[in-house]
Amino acid sequence: MSSSPLLLAVTLSLITATPNLSLATPQRIVAASPIAAEIVCALDAFDRLVAVGDGATWPAELASLPRVGHERALTPEAMAALHPDLVLITTDAGPPSALDQLASLRIATARISSEKTADGARLRIREVAAALGLESRGETLVQQFDQELESAVRAAASAGPGPRVLFLYARGGQHQVIAGVKTAADELIRLAGATNATSQFEGYRPLTTEALALSAADVILMTESGAKSLGGIEAIASLPGLSMTPAGRAKRVITLDDTLLLGFGPRLGEAVSQLARALHSKPAQPSSAAR
Amino acid sequence: MTRPLIEAIDATLAVSAFRLVDRVSLALRAGEFVALVGPNGAGKSSLLHLLGGARRATSGSVLFEGRDIAATPAKLLATRRAVVGQATSVKFPFRVREMVALGRLCAHPEESPAQVDRAVGNALEAVGLSGLGDRVFPTLSGGEQQRAHVARALAQLHGVAAPTVLFLDEATSNLDVEHQHDVLGLARDHAQRGGTVLAVLHDLNLASWYADRVIVLSGGRIRTDAPPRVALTPELIRAVFRIDVRAMESPPAAHGPVLPLVFRNDDRIPAYPPARSESMLSAKGAPL
Amino acid sequence: MSSVDGRLDPRADDLPRLAAILVGAAILAVLAALCLGSISFSVWELFTSLRELSRGESESATFQTQLLWGLRAPRVALALLVGAGLALSGAALQGLFRNPLADPGLLGVSGGAALAAAAAIATAGGGVLSSVVGPFAGPFAVPFAAFSGALLATGAAWLLARPQSGDGASRLILAGVAINAIAFAGVGLITFLVDDAQLRGLAFWNLGGLGGATWQVVGVTALFVSAASVPLCSVASGLDALQLGEDGAFYAGTPAPRLRRVVVVAAALAVGASIAAAGAIGFIGLLVPHGLRTLGVSRHRVLLPLSALAGGALLVVADLVARTVATPREIPVGVLTALCGAPFFAFLLHRRGRLGGPK
Numbered sequence: 001m002s003s004s005p006l007l008l009a010v011t012l013s014l015i016t017a018t019p020n021l022s023l024a025t026p027q028r029i030v031a032a033s034p035i036a037a038e039i040v041c042a043l044d045a046f047d048r049l050v051a052v053g054d055g056a057t058w059p060a061e062l063a064s065l066p067r068v069g070h071e072r073a074l075t076p077e078a079m080a081a082l083h084p085d086l087v088l089i090t091t092d093a094g095p096p097s098a099l100d101q102l103a104s105l106r107i108a109t110a111r112i113s114s115e116k117t118a119d120g121a122r123l124r125i126r127e128v129a130a131a132l133g134l135e136s137r138g139e140t141l142v143q144q145f146d147q148e149l150e151s152a153v154r155a156a157a158s159a160g161p162g163p164r165v166l167f168l169y170a171r172g173g174q175h176q177v178i179a180g181v182k183t184a185a186d187e188l189i190r191l192a193g194a195t196n197a198t199s200q201f202e203g204y205r206p207l208t209t210e211a212l213a214l215s216a217a218d219v220i221l222m223t224e225s226g227a228k229s230l231g232g233i234e235a236i237a238s239l240p241g242l243s244m245t246p247a248g249r250a251k252r253v254i255t256l257d258d259t260l261l262l263g264f265g266p267r268l269g270e271a272v273s274q275l276a277r278a279l280h281s282k283p284a285q286p287s288s289a290a291r
Numbered sequence: 292m293t294r295p296l297i298e299a300i301d302a303t304l305a306v307s308a309f310r311l312v313d314r315v316s317l318a319l320r321a322g323e324f325v326a327l328v329g330p331n332g333a334g335k336s337s338l339l340h341l342l343g344g345a346r347r348a349t350s351g352s353v354l355f356e357g358r359d360i361a362a363t364p365a366k367l368l369a370t371r372r373a374v375v376g377q378a379t380s381v382k383f384p385f386r387v388r389e390m391v392a393l394g395r396l397c398a399h400p401e402e403s404p405a406q407v408d409r410a411v412g413n414a415l416e417a418v419g420l421s422g423l424g425d426r427v428f429p430t431l432s433g434g435e436q437q438r439a440h441v442a443r444a445l446a447q448l449h450g451v452a453a454p455t456v457l458f459l460d461e462a463t464s465n466l467d468v469e470h471q472h473d474v475l476g477l478a479r480d481h482a483q484r485g486g487t488v489l490a491v492l493h494d495l496n497l498a499s500w501y502a503d504r505v506i507v508l509s510g511g512r513i514r515t516d517a518p519p520r521v522a523l524t525p526e527l528i529r530a531v532f533r534i535d536v537r538a539m540e541s542p543p544a545a546h547g548p549v550l551p552l553v554f555r556n557d558d559r560i561p562a563y564p565p566a567r568s569e570s571m572l573s574a575k576g577a578p579l
Numbered sequence: 580m581s582s583v584d585g586r587l588d589p590r591a592d593d594l595p596r597l598a599a600i601l602v603g604a605a606i607l608a609v610l611a612a613l614c615l616g617s618i619s620f621s622v623w624e625l626f627t628s629l630r631e632l633s634r635g636e637s638e639s640a641t642f643q644t645q646l647l648w649g650l651r652a653p654r655v656a657l658a659l660l661v662g663a664g665l666a667l668s669g670a671a672l673q674g675l676f677r678n679p680l681a682d683p684g685l686l687g688v689s690g691g692a693a694l695a696a697a698a699a700i701a702t703a704g705g706g707v708l709s710s711v712v713g714p715f716a717g718p719f720a721v722p723f724a725a726f727s728g729a730l731l732a733t734g735a736a737w738l739l740a741r742p743q744s745g746d747g748a749s750r751l752i753l754a755g756v757a758i759n760a761i762a763f764a765g766v767g768l769i770t771f772l773v774d775d776a777q778l779r780g781l782a783f784w785n786l787g788g789l790g791g792a793t794w795q796v797v798g799v800t801a802l803f804v805s806a807a808s809v810p811l812c813s814v815a816s817g818l819d820a821l822q823l824g825e826d827g828a829f830y831a832g833t834p835a836p837r838l839r840r841v842v843v844v845a846a847a848l849a850v851g852a853s854i855a856a857a858g859a860i861g862f863i864g865l866l867v868p869h870g871l872r873t874l875g876v877s878r879h880r881v882l883l884p885l886s887a888l889a890g891g892a893l894l895v896v897a898d899l900v901a902r903t904v905a906t907p908r909e910i911p912v913g914v915l916t917a918l919c920g921a922p923f924f925a926f927l928l929h930r931r932g933r934l935g936g937p938k
Contacts, residue, residue, distance in 0.1 A: 198907070200907060201907065201908060205908045206788075206790075206908065206909050206911075207907050207908060207909060208616075208617065208790065208902040208906060208907060208908070208909040209650055209654070209790045209792075210616050210617035210618070210646060210650055210651065210902070210907075211617055211906065211907030211908075211909075213617075213642075213645075213646055213650055214617050214618070214646075214907075239791075240650055240653075240654075240790060240791060240792060240793055241650060241790070244642070244645055244646065244649065244650065
């Protein structure tokens, strides 16, 4: 896929519009969005990171860096104390007042796309590469990304029609939503050659337990942290509604790392192949995609 | 002398250091109508609550039929004495008949609805509220509500064989003249039938007319406990209520209460025929 | 002298008719809730599938039967129980506080229950506190914790807003504001301390839902709610007498302290169980007793059971709407009850100057 020159230009202009930033490569980067941190590491620029946002778990080296809070709850003061010369966030980040504060503190901020598609992933890689002044490494990474993704999708398609997959996003007992169409989860499921069992609506929505039962899902897909917050695979498979699906009866729950599953970054190809492998493996016992 | 129904022996009710009731001894016997009078803050209501059992004496004792009233179960007490207290605002839309039935239902839970209805019907008729049984209680006038509370107490004690005590805590304060006498007349009937009445009253004339005995309370202590003629002397009234009065006998032929009319001593008012009652300062002006 | 006027019989007027109407409405509501949903059944099909189950073929039972009796029926049963519990505790609290504005949500009782439930869940995974929670582990842990929280909250509300001379309505609301604020802060703190993004969704009372209904949950809730109803109905006449004031209640033979204890514990049981099972669903405790009082039901001996009945029916209907109106999506049922209840609450405040009911 071709890059989007217009968007690149916009990104660059966003950076240059912020005063006090030399177009030269920034050396102290705060990557408040986990996917941004992952791309920076994939571009081999880990040593330029000074802090990352909550939820940045890949790669493992990020654990050694200080945290600056969740990307939707930015903490400009904490970030400012680190004297960054660039803050990398997605367009999902907020709240808007924090962004204003960053601007008034004259901290350069680059907002990268949060579109959850393969195209979006490529764009993000290029945007981060541009912000870091590593355009050529960015292109290499995009090529690598394309190769991995293509082979993963092809392998998934050749394995035959995939099962009906229901994606459950949970954060503790009372907050549970299901992924409809036009979501990251739906896109990933499609790439892995399977079908979204709940495609009658858009976005992430809470469904009635009866709708869950009627979805006839063969597999329940969750993030690892979500599965943990609900008490594990046994507990999930026995949730009202889910327990009546083929997935619930067979206790077929697949979990993937949060950022891998939903981040749509350089590892998208790996996400697709892990998911496809898990979907087509023999459902003898509850499977959890291995790292 | 029969055994007292309710007796206070050197009873004191103190709140921290302050004595609301100070070493009071008195006895209430069957067939008596006792009036409790005194200035504001004298401790009348506190004494009534002590005798009714709602407050525990700090020292001394209060006995019901010879036994410590605090050891007597509340339900048993409720079958033997009823209290018409000072008005509390009732927030919920009870019907009048439901309010009147309240006391009876709690004190006699084993009764059939028909028995309860009989007691309620009698009581409503006695206080003259028969037609208002279905009205919503909070929509009644203050006086009507007060009479309904009296009916409640009467219904609670209706038909009990043993002597019962009726406590009236300023139960006539916001009633008009006619109903003041109606209610106190009912209370006196209760006493004449063998019951006992303890009425906290502001109006000294009402006390002198209806009571067999008047207890004058001041500063938590009993100043006198005697028939009205002996208790309510002008000297005592001046000392306790700080107002000058003159006592007067009612005409011997009077069958009912005679209300002394009182006029201001004013030169501008022409003298009128001496056949009228003499003027007298009545309790109307007393700072009670 | 004795005039046995038939009209004095407290039950000789519309009451039996009203009770019959409510029972009929409740039955209709339950039937409708069982029949309607993602798949619709006819009433006849309800019975045939019951027969299928009773023949003991639970494994080979059809998908429809499983959906109906394994998913929908426990949900309807839970709605009945939670609605009954909330309405019952609302009516009892109004009697205790002698204030028509008392409601488990407004008073902060629900908030306290939710806080304790959140604490129980947060510590359930491990750590020192689970050794305390341990003995009550399993399906009783969270309801029991919620009960304790509700108890503390009600006690606090009593201390802050016990009826004294003068109008206690504003004090009551303020007490509720204070307690709810504390509970909100407490849950926020727990959420922060537990930190894992996982448990960040401990928004227990924001919008309640009956989706977690299983027969086990129904059983535990039924236990708590019936444990609450029995003592409440036994002190019903005492609650009437309490309207005469605490002294008035004593003089009528039902001392206030015992009444208070029973009402506080029973209300906490009912509210705690409801919160634990379904999160915070507001305003039922306010709407139902008020509606009944405007229909002439004031005596608690009748008000309490009818409130339970009407509250259960109301929540069954509200939940039916919540799960069918935007199917397959689910509207949180707390939103629906708030949509009805909050304007009604505002209306009540507006009318506060006038006493009693309209008739």
